[in-house]
Amino acid sequence: MHEFNEPFVTAWQxxxxxxxxxxxxxxxxxxxxxxxxxxxxxxxxxxxxxxAVGRFPGRRVLIVLFNGLxxxxxxxxxxxxxxxxxxxxxxxxxxxxxxxxxxxxxxxxLVTPIVAALTRQVIADEWSEYRExxxxxxxxxxxxxxxxxxxxxxxxxxxxxxxxxxxxxxVGAVMIVGGNIDGVTRVMTTTIALETSxxxxxxxxxxxxxxxxxxxAINAVAYAMRGWAERHWG
Amino acid sequence: MNGTxxxxxxxxxxxxxxTRIIDDASLRFGAQHTVVLGPNGAGxxxxxxLIHGLLHPTGGSLDWPRALSQAMVFQRPVMLRxxxxxxxxYGLKLKGHSATECEQRARQALARVGLDALAKRPARLLSGGxxxxxxxxxxxxxxxxxxxxxxxxxxxxxxxxREVERIIKDIAAAGxxxxxxxxxxxxxxxxxxxIVFIDRGRIVEQTPVEQxxxxxxxxxxxxxxxxxxx
Numbered sequence: 001m002h003e004f005n006e007p008f009v010t011a012w013q014x015x016x017x018x019x020x021x022x023x024x025x026x027x028x029x030x031x032x033x034x035x036x037x038x039x040x041x042x043x044x045x046x047x048x049x050x051x052a053v054g055r056f057p058g059r060r061v062l063i064v065l066f067n068g069l070x071x072x073x074x075x076x077x078x079x080x081x082x083x084x085x086x087x088x089x090x091x092x093x094x095x096x097x098x099x100x101x102x103x104x105x106x107x108x109x110l111v112t113p114i115v116a117a118l119t120r121q122v123i124a125d126e127w128s129e130y131r132e133x134x135x136x137x138x139x140x141x142x143x144x145x146x147x148x149x150x151x152x153x154x155x156x157x158x159x160x161x162x163x164x165x166x167x168x169x170x171v172g173a174v175m176i177v178g179g180n181i182d183g184v185t186r187v188m189t190t191t192i193a194l195e196t197s198x199x200x201x202x203x204x205x206x207x208x209x210x211x212x213x214x215x216x217a218i219n220a221v222a223y224a225m226r227g228w229a230e231r232h233w234g
Numbered sequence: 235m236n237g238t239x240x241x242x243x244x245x246x247x248x249x250x251x252x253t254r255i256i257d258d259a260s261l262r263f264g265a266q267h268t269v270v271l272g273p274n275g276a277g278x279x280x281x282x283x284l285i286h287g288l289l290h291p292t293g294g295s296l297d298w299p300r301a302l303s304q305a306m307v308f309q310r311p312v313m314l315r316x317x318x319x320x321x322x323x324y325g326l327k328l329k330g331h332s333a334t335e336c337e338q339r340a341r342q343a344l345a346r347v348g349l350d351a352l353a354k355r356p357a358r359l360l361s362g363g364x365x366x367x368x369x370x371x372x373x374x375x376x377x378x379x380x381x382x383x384x385x386x387x388x389x390x391x392x393x394x395x396r397e398v399e400r401i402i403k404d405i406a407a408a409g410x411x412x413x414x415x416x417x418x419x420x421x422x423x424x425x426x427x428x429i430v431f432i433d434r435g436r437i438v439e440q441t442p443v444e445q446x447x448x449x450x451x452x453x454x455x456x457x458x459x460x461x462x463x464x
Contacts (some may be wrong), residue, residue: 151316
């Protein structure tokens with residue numbers, strides 16, 4: 001029993017003592033995944049809105065595609081980005097492989113379809129309510145899409161959150177394109193995977209706790225924000 | 235009425251599958267205030283949407299002797315998640331007015347519907363009646379030559395309904411033609427000049443308002459008045 005408890009105790013000491021190595025890993029995780037989510041929102045939300053209100057050939061195919069890509073396996077994304085960024089690849093000249101930038105790119109690719117597909121659902125609901133009014137006022141479809149993105153900003157936080165949750169929790173993509181280099185590209189999930197296989201459970205556990213705490217905290221903030229928005233804007 | 239109409243509807247039809255929602259409707263709109271009456275599902279709202287251009291007819295045509303600027307107010311007001319003022323400004327902005335002009339005209343319009351005190355309040359948190367007045371202000375600010383209203387008081391309490399009627403009269407007095415539907419016969423009488431009665435997608439009669447209520451021309455209208463009157 002003592003052996004089972006020990007990693008928990010050490011993990012707690014690491015967290016409570018604000019271990020520098022631990023902090024570095026957590027910060028890198030957060031900055032990579034937040035940046036990736038931001039990029040995914042900037043790219044995916046307009047796409048989702050246009051898929052909701054637009055009328056163009058191939059729209060249905062794109063909707064199915066984005067819905068399907070929500071379940072994109074991270075390792076496959078990692079592999080594709082690896083091929084693109086590797087020295088011989090089309091983007092090899094930039095030398096981004098095994099850098100945090102490569103991890104951001106991989107996670108952004110992974111998360112963009114999620115954000116786009118969820119945005120499409122939110123905006124499609126709004127569109128059915130607003131459609132006649134916006135058309136009556138003479139809003140073009142692209143203008144309507146922009147209006148609904150702003151109007152649905154609180155509901156869309158859920159889409160951003162789902163994207164972030166996916167990014168922060170995935171291992172496969174960052175492992176492949178980041179390389180899990182200590183002090184450079186080592187993030188929470190890759191560290192957990194590595195330390196567990198090495199048998200260093202305390203660090204893995206400490207990171208596991210933090211990962212769960214981060215996800216819970218962000219959900220709580222988003223929940224509170226939506227409640228506030230509901231009361232203030234209806 | 236001939237020659238002075240502002241809209242001629244010629245053989246207008248809208249078919250969905252095998253259902254004829256509007257069935258070969260032909261009439262001329264010439265009155266300043268026209269109220270479209272008819273039983274539920276007669277096609278009143280559809281007719282208004284066809285005229286406003288929200289729906290495209292499957293047959294027939296609309297002939298406008300002179301293009302009229304239009305605005306439409308719906309049964310349930312659609313408010314953006316922003317202030318009442320910004321909701322009014324939104325409509326103006328889409329018409330390409332400058333920011334200062336938008337703000338000025340929006341404030342004026344809100345004052346005319348009696349909501350200047352609530353300009354900065356979130357529109358969606360206003361009462362149903364207040365929201366409908368914001369919708370009317372949004373329409374009025376555009377200074378339309380034709381204002382179309384689809385049962386604008388259907389979901390409002392009597393006090394709000396009276397206020398909305400007052401505003402519609404003011405908008406008409408400012409020079410807009412009014413084309414509206416209602417379920418409220420008293421309202422039709424108060425606001426209408428001419429009644430267009432439709433039933434099952436067909437134009438049944440078009441009669442001056444007093445005559446419609448005292449001597450309806452058709453059996454269908456007589457039956458409708460009997461059923462709808464308290």
